Amino acid sequence: MKIALLGYGKMGKVIERIALERNHELVLRKGSQDSFDGLENADVAIDFSVPSVAVENISTCLEKGIPVVSGTTGWLEKYDEMVALCNQKNGSFIYGSNFSLGVNIFFELNEYLAKMMNNLKQYKVSMEEIHHTQKLDAPSGTAISLANGIIKNTSYENWTLDEANENKIHIDAKRIENVPGTHSVFYDSEVDQIEIKHTAHSREGFALGSVVAAEWILGKKGVFTMKDVLGI
Numbered sequence: 039m040k041i042a043l044l045g046y047g048k049m050g051k052v053i054e055r056i057a058l059e060r061n062h063e064l065v066l067r068k069g070s071q072d073s074f075d076g077l078e079n080a081d082v083a084i085d086f087s088v089p090s091v092a093v094e095n096i097s098t099c100l101e102k103g104i105p106v107v108s109g110t111t112g113w114l115e116k117y118d119e120m121v122a123l124c125n126q127k128n129g130s131f132i133y134g135s136n137f138s139l140g141v142n143i144f145f146e147l148n149e150y151l152a153k154m155m156n157n158l159k160q161y162k163v164s165m166e167e168i169h170h171t172q173k174l175d176a177p178s179g180t181a182i183s184l185a186n187g188i189i190k191n192t193s194y195e196n197w198t199l200d201e202a203n204e205n206k207i208h209i210d211a212k213r214i215e216n217v218p219g220t221h222s223v224f225y226d227s228e229v230d231q232i233e234i235k236h237t238a239h240s241r242e243g244f245a246l247g248s249v250v251a252a253e254w255i256l257g258k259k260g261v262f263t264m265k266d267v268l269g270i
Contacts, residue, residue: 040062042079046072056246066083082106083104088110088174092110105258111175114179129259136179137250162225167181168217177197189207194207
C-alpha cells in the first residue's frame with residue numbers, strides 16, 4: 039500500500055515507522071509548509087497534522103479521489119463540510135479523535151456507564167484530560183468524544199472548560215511535559231466517587247490504529263469511524 043503522510047511531526051514519524059514495518063511504502067511526507075507533490079501516487083492518505091491545515095489536507099485528498107484517514111483534532115467545526123464533500127465526490131473518509139484500540143473500548147465503556155448513571159441524580163459528572171505541552175487544542179478531541187458520549191445518554195446538554203453547572207460537564211484540560219494522553223471520567227456524590235480512566239503509555243497505539251484504519255478503508259466508499267474499523 040502506498041501512503042501519503044500529511045503531518046510529519048513526532049506522531050508522523052511514529053506512523054512512518056509502523057507503516058514501513060507493515061511493508062507499506064510512503065510516497066509523500068508532508069510538513070505544514072510542503073506541497074502535495076506525490077499525493078496522486080498514493081493509495082491512501084493519513085492526516086496527523088495541525089488544526090490550521092487539516093481541512094485543506096482532507097479536502098485536497100477528497101478532491102483528488104484519495105481515501106483519507108484523519109486523526110487531527112481541533113477542526114471539527116468543518117467536519118460536516120468534509121462529510122458533504124466526501125459524499126459529493128463518492129470518496130472515502132475516516133475521522134477519529136483517537137485511533138487507539140484501548141481508547142475506542144474506553145469510549146464504549148463510557149457510554150455504558152453514562153446510561154447506568156443517568157437516573158442517579160446524586161452523582162455529578164466531570165472529566166480530566168492531560169496531554170503533552172505541544173498539543174495545540176484543548177480540550178482534546180478524545181475528551182470531546184467522551185463528553186459527547188455522556189451527553190447522548192444523560193440530561194447533560196454540553197461541556198465546558200469553565201466552572202461546571204447543572205447542564206454542562208466540566209472538563210479540566212492540563213498540559214504537562216511528555217504525557218501522551220490521560221483521560222478520566224468522574225461521577226461524584228457526597229458519599230463516594232466512581233472513576234474510569236485511560237492512560238496512554240506512548241504514541242504507538244495511536245499510530246498503529248491509524249495505519250490499520252488506512253488498510254481497512256481501501257476499496258470502501260463512504261464516511262466511517264473507528265467503530266466501523268474495529269467492528270465494535
